[in-house]
Amino acid sequence: MASPSLSTQLREGTRDAHVATEAAFALESRLSGRGAYGGLLADLRGFYGPIEAALTSVRGWAQLTPPLDVPSRCRSALLDEDLRSLGIAAPLDRVAAPLPALPSLAHGLGCLYVIEGSALGGRIVARRARAALGSALPVAFFSSAGRDEMGADWGALRAALDAFG
Template sequence: MQRLKTETRPHHERTEAAVRLMDPGLTLGDYRRHLEALHGFYVPLESQLAARLDGAVPALRAHERWKVPLLEQDLCALGHDASSLARLPRCALLPPLPGVPEALGCVYVLEGSTLGGQLILRHLKRHFANTPVGHFAVFQAYGDEVGSMWRAFGQAVLEASSQAASEDFDARVVKGAQDTFDAFGAWLLRETAHVPSRA
């Protein structure tokens, strides 16, 4: 986990710079565009992850970690319905995830964003205190279990790495995380430009 943190730091920082949810001038349209962009990334990515991780790392409890249902709750609160959600753009340049190690690296990015999302959640609650925007379901994520879910993820990665006992396995986990950060950041920059929301 320390290696992941160290070797993905520049990728993490570039991606973090594309997230504008902490801006004091954040508008409702900006917030909606960001959620639409997350939806466009998570829908195809979680499908790919499910195919890679199904039964491969039981301790990960991957099925409990999917964010698409939470994103859809938030987007429906902002005016979307099933039909308009289906028309939202989907990211075609996903990180390559040829195997379980790369998929674990990808989940590291997604779970890290869930952990970091707690700071964003507090900001959004203050910023939109008097605006009906829904319940920030995707940033609430696991509620009081955010910390324990992060620790469980870390333990699952360590167990998978120990069982593989391979430098190649660990390097592939790191590469999966780096590629996910880069794909995520590029997609956010493209999709959260100041263009009309698709609600």
């Protein structure tokens, strides 16, 4: 029997961590008001800015099959846009938590898998946030504004993972 693809192994291997992260995220309390929502965005900026910088410095994305354009997948600028819309300065110098080292393309692929998976789930968060706080709420980050090809991007990442692994 053939072993499962790398993307399947990642999905199955990260399932428990995914559930735990969603529970720790405490989304409902973060949607209790615009201030709480702004705090959520600021916290996320302290993670996404540094991790996206680390991801873009990983070598080898262009040699994958298919090649992956990591800078086009970065969303920290969307966090900055949402924060500005709320009148909050983006915390550019803050790191939210110790970040994983990405010493290899394999590590980068694993990290990108988690980041891209969260982007897919972000669209659900965008809908819930606007339902809770109003349709004018800035949700560029959660809706991945400007990324109309998220499904294709996710498919390309899975294909690259499976070819790599």
